[in-house]
Amino acid sequence: MKGLNAALGAAGLAAFLALGEVVPRTGLVKESYFPPTSRIASALGDEITDGAFWSALGDTLTGWAIGLAIAVGAGVVVGVLVSVVPYLREATASTIEFLRPIPSVALIPLAVLLYGTELRSVLLLVVYASFWQVLIQTLYGVQDVDPVAEETARSYGLGTWARVRYVLWPTALPYVMTGVRLAAAVALILAITAELVIGAPGLGQQIAVAQSSQAVPEMYALIVVTGLLGLLINVGARTVERRALAWHQSVRGEVAV
Amino acid sequence: MIGRVLLRAVFVLALPAVLIAVWWAASSGSVNPYWPPLRTILTTFPDVWTADRLRSDVLPSVLRLLGGYATAAVVGVALGTVIGSYRRVRALCEPVLEFLRAVPPPVLVPVIMLFAGIGNSMKVVVIASGCVWPILLNTVEGVRAVDSVMLETARSYGITGAARLRSLVLPSAGPQIFAGLRQALSIGIILMVISEMFAASNGIGFTVVQFQRSFAIPDMWTGILVLGLLGFVLSVVFQLVERRVLAWYHGLRASTRRSA
Amino acid sequence: MDALLDISGLRKVYEGSGRRVEAVRDLTFTVESGELVCVVGPSGCGKTTLLKCLGGLLAPTAGRVLFAGKPVSGPPPGMALVFQEYGRSLFPWMRVAENVELPLKQKDLSKARRRELVADALASVGLADAAGAYPWQLSGGMQQRVAIARALAYEPDVLLMDEPFAAVDAQTRADLEDLVRGLWRERGITILFVTHDIDEAVYLGERVVVLSASPTVVQEQLKVDLPDERDQLTTRVAPRFAELRTHVYEQIQAAKRGKADPAGGKADAEPADRP
Amino acid sequence: MDALLDISGLRKVYEGSGRRVEAVRDLTFTVESGELVCVVGPSGCGKTTLLKCLGGLLAPTAGRVLFAGKPVSGPPPGMALVFQEYGRSLFPWMRVAENVELPLKQKDLSKARRRELVADALASVGLADAAGAYPWQLSGGMQQRVAIARALAYEPDVLLMDEPFAAVDAQTRADLEDLVRGLWRERGITILFVTHDIDEAVYLGERVVVLSASPTVVQEQLKVDLPDERDQLTTRVAPRFAELRTHVYEQIQAAKRGKADPAGGKADAEPADRP
Amino acid sequence: GSSGGSGSSDGGASSGGTTTIKVSTIPIVDTAPLYVGQAKGFYAKHGLKLTISQAQGGAAIVPGVVSGQYQFGFSNVTSLLIAQTNNVPVKAVAEGNNSTGKENADFCGLLVPKGSSITSAKQLAGKKVAVNNLNNIGDTTVRASVRKAGGDPSKIKFVELPFDQMPAALDKGQVDGAFIVEPAFTQAKSEGAKNVGSPFVDAAENLTVAMFFTSQQYAQKNPDVVKRFQEATKEALAYSDKHPDEVRKIVGTYTKIPSALLSKMTLPRWPAEPNKASIEALAKQGEQDGLFKSTPDVDKLMP
Numbered sequence A: 001m002k003g004l005n006a007a008l009g010a011a012g013l014a015a016f017l018a019l020g021e022v023v024p025r026t027g028l029v030k031e032s033y034f035p036p037t038s039r040i041a042s043a044l045g046d047e048i049t050d051g052a053f054w055s056a057l058g059d060t061l062t063g064w065a066i067g068l069a070i071a072v073g074a075g076v077v078v079g080v081l082v083s084v085v086p087y088l089r090e091a092t093a094s095t096i097e098f099l100r101p102i103p104s105v106a107l108i109p110l111a112v113l114l115y116g117t118e119l120r121s122v123l124l125l126v127v128y129a130s131f132w133q134v135l136i137q138t139l140y141g142v143q144d145v146d147p148v149a150e151e152t153a154r155s156y157g158l159g160t161w162a163r164v165r166y167v168l169w170p171t172a173l174p175y176v177m178t179g180v181r182l183a184a185a186v187a188l189i190l191a192i193t194a195e196l197v198i199g200a201p202g203l204g205q206q207i208a209v210a211q212s213s214q215a216v217p218e219m220y221a222l223i224v225v226t227g228l229l230g231l232l233i234n235v236g237a238r239t240v241e242r243r244a245l246a247w248h249q250s251v252r253g254e255v256a257v
Numbered sequence B: 001m002i003g004r005v006l007l008r009a010v011f012v013l014a015l016p017a018v019l020i021a022v023w024w025a026a027s028s029g030s031v032n033p034y035w036p037p038l039r040t041i042l043t044t045f046p047d048v049w050t051a052d053r054l055r056s057d058v059l060p061s062v063l064r065l066l067g068g069y070a071t072a073a074v075v076g077v078a079l080g081t082v083i084g085s086y087r088r089v090r091a092l093c094e095p096v097l098e099f100l101r102a103v104p105p106p107v108l109v110p111v112i113m114l115f116a117g118i119g120n121s122m123k124v125v126v127i128a129s130g131c132v133w134p135i136l137l138n139t140v141e142g143v144r145a146v147d148s149v150m151l152e153t154a155r156s157y158g159i160t161g162a163a164r165l166r167s168l169v170l171p172s173a174g175p176q177i178f179a180g181l182r183q184a185l186s187i188g189i190i191l192m193v194i195s196e197m198f199a200a201s202n203g204i205g206f207t208v209v210q211f212q213r214s215f216a217i218p219d220m221w222t223g224i225l226v227l228g229l230l231g232f233v234l235s236v237v238f239q240l241v242e243r244r245v246l247a248w249y250h251g252l253r254a255s256t257r258r259s260a
Numbered sequence C, D: 001m002d003a004l005l006d007i008s009g010l011r012k013v014y015e016g017s018g019r020r021v022e023a024v025r026d027l028t029f030t031v032e033s034g035e036l037v038c039v040v041g042p043s044g045c046g047k048t049t050l051l052k053c054l055g056g057l058l059a060p061t062a063g064r065v066l067f068a069g070k071p072v073s074g075p076p077p078g079m080a081l082v083f084q085e086y087g088r089s090l091f092p093w094m095r096v097a098e099n100v101e102l103p104l105k106q107k108d109l110s111k112a113r114r115r116e117l118v119a120d121a122l123a124s125v126g127l128a129d130a131a132g133a134y135p136w137q138l139s140g141g142m143q144q145r146v147a148i149a150r151a152l153a154y155e156p157d158v159l160l161m162d163e164p165f166a167a168v169d170a171q172t173r174a175d176l177e178d179l180v181r182g183l184w185r186e187r188g189i190t191i192l193f194v195t196h197d198i199d200e201a202v203y204l205g206e207r208v209v210v211l212s213a214s215p216t217v218v219q220e221q222l223k224v225d226l227p228d229e230r231d232q233l234t235t236r237v238a239p240r241f242a243e244l245r246t247h248v249y250e251q252i253q254a255a256k257r258g259k260a261d262p263a264g265g266k267a268d269a270e271p272a273d274r275p
Numbered sequence E: 001g002s003s004g005g006s007g008s009s010d011g012g013a014s015s016g017g018t019t020t021i022k023v024s025t026i027p028i029v030d031t032a033p034l035y036v037g038q039a040k041g042f043y044a045k046h047g048l049k050l051t052i053s054q055a056q057g058g059a060a061i062v063p064g065v066v067s068g069q070y071q072f073g074f075s076n077v078t079s080l081l082i083a084q085t086n087n088v089p090v091k092a093v094a095e096g097n098n099s100t101g102k103e104n105a106d107f108c109g110l111l112v113p114k115g116s117s118i119t120s121a122k123q124l125a126g127k128k129v130a131v132n133n134l135n136n137i138g139d140t141t142v143r144a145s146v147r148k149a150g151g152d153p154s155k156i157k158f159v160e161l162p163f164d165q166m167p168a169a170l171d172k173g174q175v176d177g178a179f180i181v182e183p184a185f186t187q188a189k190s191e192g193a194k195n196v197g198s199p200f201v202d203a204a205e206n207l208t209v210a211m212f213f214t215s216q217q218y219a220q221k222n223p224d225v226v227k228r229f230q231e232a233t234k235e236a237l238a239y240s241d242k243h244p245d246e247v248r249k250i251v252g253t254y255t256k257i258p259s260a261l262l263s264k265m266t267l268p269r270w271p272a273e274p275n276k277a278s279i280e281a282l283a284k285q286g287e288q289d290g291l292f293k294s295t296p297d298v299d300k301l302m303p
């Protein structure tokens, strides 16, 4: 069963890669601007033998992981707090809605102003962007609590903390998991974008160099690396989800069918 | 009744008022050109965002945003429903989608330009390509989580196909889909800015980036304010829509919460 | 081989989340077309499981379920199921009338006819004025009646009901019992009725199937030889009624005594720790 | 003023989503400490609403609910409630034993003691070997018994039960009835028991409160003058039992006849179209 | 690349006579002297240790320098002039790079697509021309080319595109012309695009295109470091100007330019001193185009 799913996934990827090979080969776009998969693969092969690539990858992943951890932690805590403390949600709604759409790219000068090309600069942008994803999902998730479950908890005198822990949190968890998956990708995107624009060390900076060097296959190779990272992150998230949400309809439904 | 309206107004305005006051005080003596006093920003505001500018920059941006957002909503919900309903399809598509999802829009834009040109359609595609993910993911998860008893009810009454979709799957996944739509709204604004960094000649994002590049820093800050305001206004509209569409849901959830 | 429903050697084993339960071991019985059969059995013995297998919602682990001579692979048309979990089987985003109307939309009916069916069905369960409410605005018994109304409005040929009157008061229950029997007699539909109320089983059924505690087999099938014309007052005090109900009661007690455990725990249950 | 629960002039009106329902109009009665009172009434008359008001989960629109002399503003400690919607009141993310244990965590008990209470409670409802299952792996009746076990393990002083045996079979029901009466006699706890089974109400209760159809008032309060020592076989055939049950039955019928509508529709219901 | 050290804004930690300075640049050919100077020890000789950061453009460089995150930055002249007129305290310290001054043989060109009917910059009036940044050196100098060829510069429609996207945009005919620099310039030409003008040459004689700059505060507080940087850079510029092969080699280390392009492309000139006259000319043209809020003060900007 698991093997079959993996095989299907691999088949999907293979089809996608084949498409990437065919489109430029048929002349739909020019090879020099959109290199075929094989060309990208060989550029990727060159990249991964280069030490600079690995240190860049390390830098990117560091920024990503720290930023994501902060964003998820803060997003969940703030989300639960805002939902649980009376009136806090109403009081913060307008501010949240105002701040959320402010693009991280517009904050780049601010980040540089404060931290230059340091890791903190990247973190600022990563956290700013991915925090909202987790927060909003948490808010919606907490709201999803079944009234009967909530009443049961209250009638047995469960305190606020116990209700959060035993009722709100499990209910919100599926939403939060989606939030984390969204935030993981956004954090990666922002880490790379920040490196790209600011020049903090990492994959993004490598992409910027490749772009301004007119090194098209190398640039695509690096983009593929970011895609693969996203893929791996998702596999991890799914694994966590299968364990943490074994009770949930979305997971148990899969087993039953 | 009036009391409630007033209370709401207080809730909406209190925290922003405090934050603005803090900002005002903290920035009042600033000499750093990148961190101008709030007063300067506010006095610049009316000069920058004239009626003319609203027509020439804000309107095109909003239209692109709506176009991209609508595209993403349709694609995200449609694709999400299919992927969420069929385990095999999910296994097949998920890796590719996760791959695409992780590609940063600024590097994706050039690729999109190869296929969609450099006009408005490119910008709409860029906005849609970013908005679609939260909608897609939430739809998939919402569809997967449809209650088993309800599913069986529908099956036993032979409610299949479009009817099943319309009367069971979508309403049931509705709350989660709306969470995704909500996320997508602000992502759309962000991507609107990013897309207008490429081959644009008007738009809010374009203007903000131009201000930034030309060191018109207070003007740039007004642009950021406009983006925030746009986000706020759209979210108010969004909430109105959500209250309508998910009336049953909010009624159900509130039916006990309001009491005691 | 005239039987409308033909169940033979039915076995169902649930597996998953570190637990394996043999809900039904070996069930064999038939339901003729136009019959009203009641099924009783200890809690957890597999009545709901049986109904879901009949309704094509659950694939049996082994054995065969034939509907009109054909194996059941999905929900057969013309069959309506009233779920035990009535609350969860109503769609919270639809008002009561919409909930009842929904299955009718699958049928080729005029709008007016649908309206009429909905109104009739709701009136017959005493919920005419709750049509505009959402299910979660109703009491438990009212929700259950909405689920019943939905099945009635559907005008099924076969009606499977899973403890449909569990949440309604005695008087309403009596009314609904008469309603079901009346429908059955008028329209000649086939009804399989799961209940845990022995009096109800005897009062309603032509035949009562008693299931054993799990691992479940058919403990006994009992022909109810009461007159067709039944009445809440006279039938229930008839001596034959008392005999029959005592007999069924004893059977159920025997079924449960078959197990050391007082209330139908699973022999095969393997409650494991978190995996 | 010795009453443990003192309900006077209780009124509850539900409003929202285009509907206004006066669920309870005017309820006044008391429950003494250590009493076992049964509440019966037509479906939708407001029994669940009453229980939620007593349990501090719902604020009355008017009237007063006193618990031990103090107004109820939130769930009072030492009170356990068994919900009618048993399925939804169990947490699907917790196994059966965890569900039962959860309320105990609020109490200052050792882990071993908690384990013991959980195991005892599950055994007493016949679910000892389902401890490791998730609620959604259980049958309806088993789920309901888990909810009962949770309330029992909590060792409450006051127990509010909302149609707690609706989903279990006759034999298990009888066992559970004896279990509840046994607990009540041993521990001297106060029990308010909502049921729609008239026999059950008479068999269990010291007193039966009959509610009218809505707009709900107390139709009648009936002292059950059966001996304290009750037994499924002998008590239920006692002539006095038959008298009492007939009386209650008539009262309920009267309660329902008070309305033109056969099954407790709302006088104040204003089913409106979508807003 | 480099990793950021302390964020000290008084800049330049000095130890044992060497001062560490952070320089923020763009990973392009133009900044090669910095790397040459580092490799050849010109900076070390003056007691400077360079840490070079690579950013995508001015948006990241200028705020970093102004706030003291970096001590020096690299920017084109027009951007510096714009910054100055917006009261951003920048101070140019050294020459960055110059055009070659040779028509059709500069490191920057005005390209039209393969097979385009346009043969002269004049015909670009009314057409869509890509520049990397709007309202910057690109449009000013493109206008100069069109003006010089006898066209109406006010009729050009500029669109903003990154340099690396321009060859593709030209190829697909999405733009009618492009203001383009190396290495995209050579790349596009190799795919058939035709050069119809040399904007940097047409704008002014021996145009100074970019300069190294610092913030006014830093220049005031650390005149000594600035002076050493100026001298070391001067030497590096002179050396680079004379040794194009070494430059090409070192460019290969900090960029990913494919070797085929690297050997073919035109290098800029690196005179030791900026050409003030050309900057004044650029400032004047920019003012005509309405780039500045007020008249730029070239004297104040220049070292």
Ligand SMILES: Nc1ncnc2c1ncn2[C@@H]1O[C@H](COP(=O)(O)OP(=O)(O)OP(=O)(O)O)[C@@H](O)[C@H]1O
Pocket (backbone or CB within 6 Å): C014, C015, C021, C022, C023, C041, C042, C043, C044, C045, C046, C047, C048, C049, C050, C084, C196, C214, C266, D136, D137, D138, D139, D140, D141, D142, D167, D168, D169
């Ligand atoms: N989804 C499931 N997963 C695992 N086990 C299940 C599942 N559904 C039911 N079971 C088990 O199957 C057995 C029979 O369940 P079923 O619901 O058919 O009983 P029932 O006869 O309807 O009982 P009741 O009268 O209490 O409703 C029970 O032991 C139950 O635990």
Ligand SMILES: Nc1ncnc2c1ncn2[C@@H]1O[C@H](COP(=O)(O)OP(=O)(O)OP(=O)(O)O)[C@@H](O)[C@H]1O
Pocket (backbone or CB within 6 Å): B255, B256, C136, C137, C138, C139, C140, C141, C142, C167, C168, C169, D014, D015, D021, D022, D023, D041, D042, D043, D044, D045, D046, D047, D048, D049, D050, D084, D196, D266
């Ligand atoms: N959340 C709610 N919103 C609106 N109306 C409600 C709500 N809950 C209950 N009602 C209405 O209040 C009335 C009484 O409901 P309640 O659940 O108390 O009845 P009940 O006596 O418990 O009935 P049953 O025996 O069927 O469970 C019903 O008419 C119901 O429609």
Ligand SMILES: [Mg+2]
Pocket (backbone or CB within 6 Å): C047, C048, C049, C084, C162, D139, D140, D141
């Ligand atoms: Mg069942």
Ligand SMILES: [Mg+2]
Pocket (backbone or CB within 6 Å): C139, C140, C141, D047, D048, D049, D084, D162
């Ligand atoms: Mg109730």
